[in-house]
Amino acid sequence: MQNNKHISPENILHITSGEITANQLKKQLPQDDILPFNEAMCEGETCAEIFSDAFYRLRAAAYEIPLQEYLQKSPGNFLQSCLKNYDTLYLYFDYDMFCAVNVITLLAFLEQAEYPGQIKFQLLEADGTVKVLDTWPVILGNYKKCYTKVLLDRQRFVTGNELLDKGIALYLDYKKKNNRITRYIAAHGSAEQMQLVQELLLKFADYGLTDMAAAKFIAAVRDKKR
Template identity: 35%
Template structure:
C-alpha cells in the first residue's frame, strides 16, 4: 500500500528550488511561508487569533495572510497524509518554524513520529532525525510566548535555534550589539553586513530592516 507522504519545506524559495530541480518528483510538497522567530504569536496555533496576530506582525490583511501562509498549508491542516517529512535549514529562522509545526501536531494529538531532514545553504540534505511531536506544544508556549529556554533535551539544531531566539533581541546579544556599533552606516550597507555575518540566525531583509530602523533610526 502506497504511503501518502507530505513534505513541508521552509518557504517559497526552497519550494521553487525543489520543483525546478524535480526533487521529490511525484510527491506532495508544500511550503511553510512564515517567520515565526519574528514578532508576536498566539498559543493556539493556526487559530483565528493566530492568523490575526501574525497578519499584524507582517503588516498584511487577514486575507493576504491566509492566501500566503494558510492556503499553502491546507494539505497539512486537512491532515490528509500518512507520513510527514520536514525539510529545513539549521538556522534559528528555520528551527523556530519547525518548533511551530511540531507544536501544532501535538496540539491536534498527532501520534506518529515525524522525519526531519536538515539541509545546507544549497538545500542539500546533511542530516536526518526522527522526532515525536508529543510535548512540543508546551515547549512552543515556553519559548515563543514566555521567551524561556526549556529544560527538556531536544535535537541539537532545535536546541541551538531556541537559545539564539530567546536572546537575539536582548540589547547585549551579539546581533543587537553589532547593529548599535555599526549604526552610523547606511541602512543598505548595514543590512548586507548582517546578512553576511549572522547566517546562523537566518533572518531576511525585512526582519533586519525593521531591527535597524527600530534600534538605530529610532523608528517604531
C-alpha cells in the first residue's frame, strides 16, 4: 500500500474480514489498497483503547503468540498511521458472530480515531468469496459505547442493525463457561476429537467458529470432567 498524501474522491481503502477475503478481492481490484482485518475479537480479552500497547499485549495473549508475531499481522499500525489518507472505506464482512464482533471493534476504532470519511458496508456470503449480498452506508456514533458495553462489560447493547445485534447475542452466550457449544460437547463427549470439531463447525456456523476455538472448547469441557 502506498501512503498517499493527496486525498481524492477515488482514494478508497478496502478492509476485509481476513486474508482469504483480501486475496479474493485482490483478483478483482488488483490496483486498489486492501487491508485484511486480522483480528478474532471474540477470543480472549481486550481493553478500552483500541490498538494501544495494552490492547496489543492482550490480543497477543489471546492468540498465545509472541507480541512481535502478533504485530506483524495486526491492522492496527497501518490504520493508526495511514487512515487519514483515505476518504472512503469499504468494509467486507459476512454475517456470523466472529465478523460481527470484529466489525464492532473496527467501527469503535474509527470513532476513537474520529474518522471523518464515508464508510460503506459490504455484506458477504459466508463461503470465503467476495460475493456481495447487500450494501449500506455506516454512520458512526454509538459503536465505541457498544464496544465498551459488549466486549468489556459483557452486557447487551442494541445497535439497531439486525446482523450486529444477533452477533452480540451470540457473543454474550459464547463468552459464558456454560454455553450452547459447551453443552453440546458435554452431550457428545464420547465422539472422536476431529469428528466433534467438524460437528461443531457445522452446527454452530452462525458463530464463525475456527478449528482452534472448537478444539479449545472440547479440551476445556473434557478437562472439567476429569
